Amino acid sequence: MATEPPRAPVPTAVTAPPPAAGAERRRLEVASLSAYYGSAEIVRGVSITFRDREVTAIIGPSGCGKSTLLRCLNRMHETVPTAHVAGSVSLDGRDIYAKGVNAIEVRRHIGMVFQRPTPFPTMSIRDNVAAGLQILGRDKPSRAETDHIVEDALRRTALWDEVSNRLKDSAIGLSGGQQQRLCIARALATRPAVLLLDEPTASLDPISTQKVEELVYELRRDMTVVIVTHNMQQAARVSDRTAFMLMGELVEIAATNTLFTTPSDSRTEAYITGRFG
Numbered sequence: 001m002a003t004e005p006p007r008a009p010v011p012t013a014v015t016a017p018p019p020a021a022g023a024e025r026r027r028l029e030v031a032s033l034s035a036y037y038g039s040a041e042i043v044r045g046v047s048i049t050f051r052d053r054e055v056t057a058i059i060g061p062s063g064c065g066k067s068t069l070l071r072c073l074n075r076m077h078e079t080v081p082t083a084h085v086a087g088s089v090s091l092d093g094r095d096i097y098a099k100g101v102n103a104i105e106v107r108r109h110i111g112m113v114f115q116r117p118t119p120f121p122t123m124s125i126r127d128n129v130a131a132g133l134q135i136l137g138r139d140k141p142s143r144a145e146t147d148h149i150v151e152d153a154l155r156r157t158a159l160w161d162e163v164s165n166r167l168k169d170s171a172i173g174l175s176g177g178q179q180q181r182l183c184i185a186r187a188l189a190t191r192p193a194v195l196l197l198d199e200p201t202a203s204l205d206p207i208s209t210q211k212v213e214e215l216v217y218e219l220r221r222d223m224t225v226v227i228v229t230h231n232m233q234q235a236a237r238v239s240d241r242t243a244f245m246l247m248g249e250l251v252e253i254a255a256t257n258t259l260f261t262t263p264s265d266s267r268t269e270a271y272i273t274g275r276f277g
């Protein structure tokens with residue numbers, strides 16, 4: 001686990017403003033989802049609703065299927081040759097696995113950021129952020145519109161001041177923390193409804209970690225965020241609800257405060273108090 005950074009207080013999730021009255025809360029609905037590599041069932045019958053304008057953290061021991069579950073949520077799982085899924089995942093009521101649904105299109109609405117920064121090495125900083133817009137075909141924004149979107153995404157990830165004078169430089173010249181925020185900016189540029197973050201700060205220094213956590217906190221204003229983390233303090237800082245997974249199953253999901261103080265399942269309690277295994 002990364003050492004804990006000294007930090008200015010990040011506001012706690014419990015004080016987050018509630019969504020507007022009448023706002024649709026059910027955004028991403030997972031029903032009886034199982035995920036396989038070959039015949040091995042890695043995610044086992046998980047049902048979970050990720051609500052609009054909430055951050056949900058997923059915790060659980062290494063190998064329990066957190067990344068696999070996350071990758072099922074935007075159809076990344078199927079990029080592994082032997083992989084397949086059963087059950088359903090719906091975004092605003094529309095099954096993303098239904099016949100005729102384009103996986104690339106799904107990933108534009110449900111963006112993903114991985115543990116290690118994955119900038120496109122041959123592209124400039126600007127083009128990295130704009131990369132997701134290129135698949136829009138006829139709806140592709142103009143160059144001026146693209147510049148505006150790139151600036152907006154870089155401002156949201158607090159990168160603009162650091163890179164605005166070198167947008168044409170290679171993304172490889174950025175630090176690891178900057179590269180990760182660049183990847184988040186790239187995911188944000190397509191204005192996704194949902195952002196999936198798989199241990200986004202695992203390879204970052206304390207300052208970069210804090211910046212990403214503050215960003216995650218901000219993002220809940222207008223999107224659904226799912227974050228996998230090994231860091232329980234991080235889950236407590238940034239999430240509204242936390243889900244605990246064990247051996248491919250969802251053990252429980254509850255308000256983050258509740259899960260960490262009065263979990264309903266003894267296995268969750270054993271895990272969060274370090275008495276696991």
Ligand SMILES: Nc1ncnc2c1ncn2[C@@H]1O[C@H](COP(=O)(O)OP(=O)(O)OP(=O)(O)O)[C@@H](O)[C@H]1O
Binds near residue numbers: 042064066
């Ligand atoms: N491409 C793959 N092919 C076959 N098995 C895989 C593949 N990727 C993951 N697995 C297996 O699926 C199981 C769950 O892996 P997954 O990466 O989802 O766990 P995780 O909870 O994210 O773990 P960690 O906390 O270490 O990242 C593991 O047993 C792993 O070996």
Ligand SMILES: [Mg+2]
Binds near residue numbers: 067
């Ligand atoms: Mg993982």
